[in-house]
Amino acid sequence: MTTIRDIANSIEKLAPLNYAEGFDNVGLLVGDYKTEVTGVLVTLDTLENVVDEAIEKNCNLIVSFHPIVFSGLKKINGSNYVERVVIKAIKSNIAIYTMHTALDNSFNGVNAKICDVLGLSNKHILIPQKNTxxxxxxxxxxxxxxxxxxxxxxxxxxxxxxxxxxxxxxxxxxxxxxxxxxxxxxxxxxxxxxxxxxxxxxxxxxxxxxxxxxxxxxxxxxxxxxxxxxxxxxKHQQIGMGMIGEFENEMKETDFLNFVKKTLHTDCIRHSKLSGKKIKKVAVLGGSGSFAIEDAKRAGADAFISADFKYHEFYKAENQLLITDVGHYESEQFTKNLLVDYLTEKFTNFAIILSDKITNPIYYI
CATH class of the missing domain: 3.30.70.120 (Alpha-Beta Plaits)
Structure with missing residues (x-):
C-alpha cells in the first residue's frame, strides 16, 4: 500500500519543504497523510476543472506546483474560486499537495528544467540560499x-x-x-x-x-x-533561487528571442532594449523574478529569462543584459513534466497522470 505520506516523502527528497520561502504555503493542504493513493494527477495549479479531472481519472491525490491555499481562509463557503476548490476536493476525498518555492530552490527543480528545455549547460544556482x-x-x-x-x-x-x-x-x-x-x-x-x-x-x-x-x-x-x-x-551552492547556464554557441539577440519564444511556446515576449550584445550566458528564474535582476547582472548573464516585470524594472537592464519576460505560466509550464517523470520513476503500482488542463489565466490577442 502506498500512502500520501510515501508520495510526500519522495517529493521532499527532491524538494525538502524546509527550503520553501518563508511567505509560502507548502505541503499537504487538503487530505490525510495516511490515505492510500489510487492515482496521482500532476498540475501547475489546482482549479475546479482539475479536481473534476482527478475524479474522472480516479486520482485521489493532486500534486500541484502552486498552492491553492496561499493565505489564511477565514471562511469556506464557496464565495471565491479558492474556497470552491477546497470544498469540492474535500467532498470528493481528493487530497492536494504542493511544494512551490521548495521546488524553486531545488538544484534539480524548476529552473534546472528550464535550462534543460533551453539546452543550457554548466548550470549553477543564481542566488544561493542563506541559513541552510x-x-x-x-x-x-x-x-x-x-x-x-x-x-x-x-x-x-x-x-x-x-x-x-x-x-x-x-x-x-x-x-x-x-x-x-x-x-x-x-x-x-x-x-x-x-x-x-x-x-x-x-x-x-x-x-x-x-x-x-x-x-x-x-x-x-x-x-x-x-x-x-x-x-x-x-551559502549552499546547490540550493537557491534561479539558475544560470550557457549555450554552446552564442547567438544574436533577435535569434535568441525567437528561439525562446518557440521553445517556451509563448505567444508574447516583453523585453528590454536591444543592445547588439551576443547572447551566450543566460540566467533563468521561473515565475516572478524581477528581484533577481541585479543578481543576474553580477553573474555576468547576457540575458535574464523570467516573468512579471513591471514597467520601470526594464530600465534596470542598463544595456548590461537583455531582460526577457516570457510570462509566468510559460516560465513554469514544464514543471509538471518534471514532477511526472520523477514520480513515475519512483512509483509503478498506480498511475501518475499529467493534467491536460491549461491553467494559465492570461490570454493574448
Whole structure:
C-alpha cells in the first residue's frame, strides 16, 4: 500500500519543504497523510476543472506546483474560486499537495528544467540560499568516534559540494561525575571520571537535522550526550533561487528571442532594449523574478529569462543584459513534466497522470 505520506516523502527528497520561502504555503493542504493513493494527477495549479479531472481519472491525490491555499481562509463557503476548490476536493476525498518555492530552490527543480528545455549547460544556482547549512559538534570517547562518524555520514552529514564524509576532529579530555540517579556507561556513579575524547565537527543541510541527531543518539555511548548546533554563514551552492547556464554557441539577440519564444511556446515576449550584445550566458528564474535582476547582472548573464516585470524594472537592464519576460505560466509550464517523470520513476503500482488542463489565466490577442 502506498500512502500520501510515501508520495510526500519522495517529493521532499527532491524538494525538502524546509527550503520553501518563508511567505509560502507548502505541503499537504487538503487530505490525510495516511490515505492510500489510487492515482496521482500532476498540475501547475489546482482549479475546479482539475479536481473534476482527478475524479474522472480516479486520482485521489493532486500534486500541484502552486498552492491553492496561499493565505489564511477565514471562511469556506464557496464565495471565491479558492474556497470552491477546497470544498469540492474535500467532498470528493481528493487530497492536494504542493511544494512551490521548495521546488524553486531545488538544484534539480524548476529552473534546472528550464535550462534543460533551453539546452543550457554548466548550470549553477543564481542566488544561493542563506541559513541552510548547520554545524554539529559532539564529544565522544575515542574508541566510539569512528562508528559515530559513519552513522552520521550515512544520514547526510559531512557533505561539502562534491565531497562527502567530511569532518573535523580534535582529541582532548572530557570530565564528568554522575549524580545519584545516573547510570554511566563509562565510569562509576558518584566518582569524577576523565575520558579521552574526540570532538567531532560536521556540517549538514538543515532539513537533515532530525535524522542526524537520531543517528548521533543511537550510536553514542553516553547516557547524556553533549552537543551543540549552530547555523553557519556559508551559502549552499546547490540550493537557491534561479539558475544560470550557457549555450554552446552564442547567438544574436533577435535569434535568441525567437528561439525562446518557440521553445517556451509563448505567444508574447516583453523585453528590454536591444543592445547588439551576443547572447551566450543566460540566467533563468521561473515565475516572478524581477528581484533577481541585479543578481543576474553580477553573474555576468547576457540575458535574464523570467516573468512579471513591471514597467520601470526594464530600465534596470542598463544595456548590461537583455531582460526577457516570457510570462509566468510559460516560465513554469514544464514543471509538471518534471514532477511526472520523477514520480513515475519512483512509483509503478498506480498511475501518475499529467493534467491536460491549461491553467494559465492570461490570454493574448
Amino acid at each position: 547549512i548547520k554545524k554539529l559538534l559532539t564529544y565522544v570517547p575515542i574508541e566510539n568516534a569512528d562508528r559515530l562518524r559513519k552513522a552520521m555520514f550515512a544520514k547526510g552529514a559531512g557533505k561539502i559540494g562534491k565531497y562527502d564524509n567530511c569532518s573535523f576532529n580534535v582529541a582532548g579530555f572530557g570530565t564528568y561525575r554522575g549524580g545519584e540517579d545516573s547510570n554511566p556507561t563509562i565510569g562509576t556513579k558518584g566518582v569524577l571520571h576523565t575520558e579521552k575524547e574526540i570532538i567531532i565537527g560536521v556540517i549538514f543541510e538543515k532539513h537533515l537535522e532530525g535524522a542526524i541527531l537520531k543517528a548521533m543518539f543511537d550510536n553514542h555511548p553516553y547516557e547524556e550526550v553533549a552537543y551543540e548546533i549552530t547555523t553557519i554563514e556559508n
